[in-house]
Amino acid sequence: MANKTLKKDQVVSLLNKVAATYQLIAPVADDSVVMFKPLSSAEGVVFDYVNSVLPPKDYFFPQTEQMFKFSTRNNQIVINPPDPVKERVLFGIRPCDVQSIIAMDKVFDREYKDTYYLDKRAKTTIIAVSCTEPLPTCFCTSVGGSPTSAPGADLLLTDVGDVYLVEVLSEKGEAFVQKFSEFFGNENGEGAKKAEVEKAVAAKFVRTTSLEGVKAKLDNMFEHPYWERLARKCLGCACCTYVCPTCHCFDICDFNSNGFEGERFRCWDSCMFADYTRMAGGHNPRPTKKERVRNRFLHKLKYSWDRYGLGHCVGCGRCSRECPVNLDIYTVISDVKEVDANV
Amino acid sequence: MRGLSEQLRNTAKELLREKKVDFVIGYAPGSVNVKTTPYFAFTPEEAENLVWNPLCANILVTYLLDYRYDDVKVAVAVKGCDARAINRLIHDRQLKRDKVVVIGLPCRGILDADKIAAKIDPRATITDFEYAGDNIVVKTDKGDVSLNRKEYLLNKCLVCEDHNPIVADIVIGEPVQGIAAEDNFAEVKQLEALSPAERDAYWEKQFNRCIRCYACRNICPACNCKECCFDQAEPQWLGKANNSAENHVFHLTRAMHVAGRCIDCGECDRICPMDIPLRKLNKKILKDMKELFGIDTPGKKTEDDNPIGSYRLDDPDEFNY
Amino acid sequence: MPMCDNCQNPLIPHPATITKIIDETPDVKTFQVVFDDPEIQKNFRPKPGQVAQFSVIGVGEATISITSALPRIIKENMVEFSIKKVGRLTTVIHELEVGSKVAIRGPYGTHFPYEMMKGKDLLFIGGGIGLAPLRSLIDFVLDEENRDQYGKVDIIYGARSKADLCFKYDLFDRWPKCKDTNVYVTIDREEPGWDGHVGFVPSYLEELNPSPENRVAITCGPPIMIKFVLQGLEKMGYKDDQVITTLELKMKCGIGKCGRCNIGYKYVCVDGPVFSLAQLRELPPEF
Known part of the structure; x- marks a missing residue:
């Protein structure tokens, strides 16, 4: 479908209309923290943020998610599915986060279909917005991404002045544009303006490396002393994994409210926690920070390629920004390129 | 301040060369120019990477817990606030004083990386810091930036009570004076002025944001239990679901567990990815304990005077458990 | 765009009833x-x-190996799970009674390569649970349809001791009666009333020294x-693809999503739990 335009001063009205039919999910500021939240109107939506502290993964893979409700009364097990999810519009996510959803698709849509994830995925229209002001920690272009293209999104908006250029990237996006057609105009030279925006943004990136050679190097670095050195400063908290848009590890727990009724839920878990792999008998295949830190970085930069054929670091820079001890995956990538793998 | 970094490096090199310690925990430049990162130097060559400047925010004393059962001697760099953590670990029997060489860093306050990031060109290399009255001048290869300290220091540094480490074997540089301390408990008093319902709403909002990454616990020198109750599988004290109830249990339990032991380093607050003002919670308890028991800020004294964790025969109250 | 119309939710377990409980050892019970x-029972064909x-x-959910094999699962219309009491959930499981309700999903993971094993001699080496x-x-191979x-x-x-031997009825009664089948049982230390072999499994293996020829x-x-059995087999001349093992790691989802059972890029729940030694050598030593 041909590109469209959307006047900037029309966005709030559009989102208000969206919120009337769909569940609108958009970035808002909770005190100082920008995060995606379900909204009943466009009030409070922030447009000038670079990226949210938490990725939008919560809306496909919630931190805590009911799997089913149960009753065990009268020695009978009754299992009921969770309440259905409404059709949603996820507005304002960045291209790196769109790529992270593609990465998670590979995990949840495999030999076993994860119906919780796939149901939400199917019911979500993703409206991405190109980045014009990358943060010093952003490095999507170093890992194969782009701040101004978002394959996998349904619509991509790019700020080209008074209007957004609207690229329609899927049938879902097309249906959205048709449904709200009164807000969209036809493209008239904005595509050319986007090329200029792209050039300007690219020049703003402080971080520029590439993944070239990194995977090949890591293939032979499992026993490298680098990991022990790196792990010393790690606190073993889950900050990096919880702010990561592709980290998808979870635990499954039962909540029994009265001895008979309750729910089974899954919740984010982190490979950085000691008890994550500790077995009931006490054996732990990843007993120290060294093994856990190594596993996380290999997962992002090597295992994901081996298993899913793509990287699980999208360069959003969240862990770089939020890690309490500045244990930065960008530094790891740079270090891996430098170190002698044969040590 | 470059001279002080140099002095720190020389001190570390000497300790390592003379094998007085197995390694030195200090700071190295971080992955962005407004941050430093904890750094472990095992050789005099590695000690060459150490720096000391107003970007050295992290408390490093907590790392000593990783080595508490090892037969190693460690040198650790401590600022005034961090020094209280040395006493904390000693009081809690997690550290023997002779297993650590404390390198004291007199400190005039740490810059808030989030605030100064907007002022410093991310491509610039910071070369030095200079003090000029109320301002600190950040010198970079792309020009100097003068910042008002009251505006750009971490909040905790504006009410600092220990610019100079109270525990130190070696001191880098001369004792310093900070800017005049503001009311240490102003923020707590603001919260106290709220009605219970308003306060409840305030904390409800804060705790709802919590993602339970446990960074606050893991960086805390007072959270030094061998196994944290929140990690125990049997019995499971805390559900893994992220919801208001479990998050309240986590934060309030942790606050009570460190009551009378929290050294007020503010690290939980600084590093929280969700900007939960945890220091206010701990400071409320500190304020109450000061008022009720007349205690000093924990860690300030060499002898343990924690009224909650100690028992005296002349205690007027029965020992109830 | 991934889609999932009408696909089954693999994370929903199916209610089942315990019909019999066998006390194997002081801390192992077999649940039928x-x-x-x-x-579901008809289609459960592990x-x-x-x-x-x-x-x-x-209470919760855990990964448990299926202890009984197909021909018997069909004939006797039930499935067996032998469960050792090690943690919170298994302690509760041990308190269940005949008639108690449980819930099961699966089967998951790779199976022993029984096709590749056809025509070969088989050497089983087991310890404890x-x-x-x-x-x-063993049951699959010894079943008269497959023997x-x-x-x-x-x-x-x-x-460890006589009391800790699982499946005594199989070890001392059922299996020795099967065609061309030898059972060698050992316990770690001497004890009154035991006149069998005493010693650890790896040393008993070396003592028996079964030839790797077509085995x-x-x-x-x-x-x-x-660890020591693998070393022993290597010494006896077994090649890596002649040695099969099954791994136990902490698992939650069982379907390759939740992340904790990875060894390198392989997930034990879907790429295992059965691995040949040749396959294991390709993986990082993290299990």
């Missing part, structure tokens, strides 16, 4: 269960070595036992 839905997720609804996953293959397709079957099994070795037990 039948799915409440006869259709291959030897596969695992299932075993729930006590309201490690015999439970091996038992599914002729395999050569000699030797079973070396050990436990496949299948082992499962505590990590330390597996």
Whole structure:
């Protein structure tokens, strides 16, 4: 479908209309923290943020998610599915986060279909917005991404002045544009303006490396002393994994409210926690920070390629920004390129 | 301040060369120019990477817990606030004083990386810091930036009570004076002025944001239990679901567990990815304990005077458990 | 765009009822269960070595190897799980009674390569509860429908004490009566009333020294036992693809999503739990 335009001063009205039919999910500021939240109107939506502290993964893979409700009364097990999810519009996510959803698709849509994830995925229209002001920690272009293209999104908006250029990237996006057609105009030279925006943004990136050679190097670095050195400063908290848009590890727990009724839920878990792999008998295949830190970085930069054929670091820079001890995956990538793998 | 970094490096090199310690925990430049990162130097060559400047925010004393059962001697760099953590670990029997060489860093306050990031060109290399009255001048290869300290220091540094480490074997540089301390408990008093319902709403909002990454616990020198109750599988004290109830249990339990032991380093607050003002919670308890028991800020004294964790025969109250 | 119209939710377990409980050892019980839905029971067709997720609804769920094998699962219309009491959930499971409800999903994971084993002699080496996953293959091979397709079957099994031996009725009664089948049982230390072999499994293995000629070795037990058994087999001349083991790692989802059972880029729940030693050598030593 041909590109469209959307006047900037029309966005709030559009989102208000969206919120009337769909569940609108958009970035808002909770005190100082920008995060995606379900909204009943466009009030409070922030447009000038670079990226949210938490990725939008919560809306496909919630931190805590009911799997089913149960009753065990009268020695009978009754299992009921969770309440259905409404059709949603996820507005304002960045291209790196769109790529992270593609990465998670590979995990949840495999030999076993994860119906919780796939149901939400199917019911979500993703409206991405190109980045014009990358943060010093952003490095999507170093890992194969782009701040101004978002394959996998349904619509991509790019700020080209008074209007957004609207690229329609899927049938879902097309249906959205048709449904709200009164807000969209036809493209008239904005595509050319986007090329200029792209050039300007690219020049703003402080971080520029590439993944070239990194995977090949890591293939032979499992026993490298680098990991022990790196792990010393790690606190073993889950900050990096919880702010990561592709980290998808979870635990499954039962909540029994009265001895008979309750729910089974899954919740984010982190490979950085000691008890994550500790077995009931006490054996732990990843007993120290060294093994856990190594596993996380290999997962992002090597295992994901081996298993899913793509990287699980999208360069959003969240862990770089939020890690309490500045244990930065960008530094790891740079270090891996430098170190002698044969040590 | 470059001279002080140099002095720190020389001190570390000497300790390592003379094998007085197995390694030195200090700071190295971080992955962005407004941050430093904890750094472990095992050789005099590695000690060459150490720096000391107003970007050295992290408390490093907590790392000593990783080595508490090892037969190693460690040198650790401590600022005034961090020094209280040395006493904390000693009081809690997690550290023997002779297993650590404390390198004291007199400190005039740490810059808030989030605030100064907007002022410093991310491509610039910071070369030095200079003090000029109320301002600190950040010198970079792309020009100097003068910042008002009251505006750009971490909040905790504006009410600092220990610019100079109270525990130190070696001191880098001369004792310093900070800017005049503001009311240490102003923020707590603001919260106290709220009605219970308003306060409840305030904390409800804060705790709802919590993602339970446990960074606050893991960086805390007072959270030094061998196994944290929140990690125990049997019995499971805390559900893994992220919801208001479990998050309240986590934060309030942790606050009570460190009551009378929290050294007020503010690290939980600084590093929280969700900007939960945890220091206010701990400071409320500190304020109450000061008022009720007349205690000093924990860690300030060499002898343990924690009224909650100690028992005296002349205690007027029965020992109830 | 990934889609999932009408696909089954693999994370929903199916209610089942415990029909019999066998006390194997002081801390191991075997539970015979039948799915409440006869259709599910009819379609539950695990291959030897596969695992299932075993729930006590309201308490939790854990990965448990399926202890019985197909011909018997069909004939007796029930599935067996042998469960050692090690943690919170298994403690609750041990308190269940006949008639108690549980819930099960699966089967999951890879199975023992019983096709590749046809025409070969089989050497089973088990320790403690490690015999439970091996038992599914032993039963499969020894079933009269399959017995002729395999050569000699030797079973070396050990436990700490006589009381800690699992499946005594199989070890001392059922299996020795099968064609071309030898069972060698050992316990760690001498004890009154035991006139069998005494010593650890790896040393008993070396003592018996079964030839690698046309033989496949299948082992499962505590990590330390597996380590020395693998060394012993290598010394005896077994090649890496002649040695099969099954791994136990902490698992939650069982379907390759939740992340914790990875060894390198392989997930034990879907790429295992059964691995040949040749496959294991390709993985980082992190299990």
